[in-house]
Amino acid sequence: MKWFLLFGGIALAYFWFKGKKKAAVAATQASKSQSLRPKVSNPEVMVRCQCCAVHLPQSEAIAKDDRFYCSEKHTHTLDATGWLGSATWRISPNQDNRPEGVTPDLLVLHHISLPPSGFTERSSTAFIVDFFQNKLNISKHPYFREIADQAVSSHFLISRNGEVFQFVSTQKKAWHAGLSSFLGREKCNDFSIGIELEGDETHPFEEIQYEALAKLTDQLSTKYPNLAFAGHSDIAPGRKTDPGIQFDWKRLQTKSNIPAEKFPFGFDSR
Incomplete structure (x- = not known):
């Protein structure tokens, strides 16, 4: 009986050891197989x-x-909805639809500064952006209280450092021209694109603004080849004076290679 138990114990130890070894081999093979599988990213x-x-x-x-x-x-292209990819988009609520079937054929230039001449002391572009979005904080300057109830916008703004902002799709009507007439056609907002230049009537515009404007007019003319060019003062004489005597019309025409006939009011400063 003693010998039987001894051999039985040896047999059990043998089979236990053999099973453990077999399990270790299987685990190693499984690990190798797993490592050979392509990783799923x-x-x-x-x-x-x-x-x-x-x-x-x-x-x-x-x-x-x-x-x-x-x-x-x-x-650098206007997309199918009238938005320019290279511009900084800040959508304005001050807009509505153009009359059915109307395509822009006039570009109107303006100037704007909030507060007046504020750009000479510090960067004030953000005030203009807020103004066009009806977000202007009237506590920031006394002048802002005077314009708090105005709802206006432009399609584009070019800041003093040449950054281009877009507020309204070119397919939509921005509220920039007001009471106006272009060569006998009333309501210029209906058929125009408005561009604001950050500036005033007493300070020259920056070279980088002319460069940005020339590039923008080229991008717009690609989409709207029949565009004519005028100032706010041309379409609202006696009521508006912008872009003013500091704006160099000939400089724009030279930089952008726009045909002279596209400037019906000529190149004299006004």
Whole structure:
């Protein structure tokens, strides 16, 4: 009996050891098999080009604010909804639809400064942006109380450092011209695009503003080839004086290569 128990114990130890070894081999093989399997990566996030609507991986797209573009060219193009990719978008509530079938064929230039001549002391572009969005804090300056109830906008603003803001789609009507007439046609807001230059009548505009304006007019003319060019004072004489005597019309025409006939009021400062 003693010998039987001894051999039984040896047999149990043998089979236990053999089973443990077999389990270790199986675990090693399973680990190798797992390491040979291709790793599954997370799928690439896809985005859509704001201009042409093509889908592409986000890593290959050009980002602008919360928008994406498939090429540098498309960032400098008006998209199908009338928004410019290279501009900083700040949507204004002060807008409405153009008359049915009307396409812009007039570009009106303005100047604006909030507060008046405020840009000479510090950067004040943000006040203009807030004004066009009906967000102007009247406690910031006494002049702001005088304009608090005004609801106005422009399609574009070019700041003193050349940054371009867009507030209204070019397909929509911005509230920039007011009571106005262009060569006998009333209500210029209906058929015009308004561009504000940060400045006033006593200080020259910056070179970088002319460069940004020339580039913007080229981008707009690509979409709207029949654009004529005028100042606010041209379409509202006696009521408005902007862009004023500091604006160099010939400089704009030379930089942008716009045909002279597109300037019906000529190139003299006014």
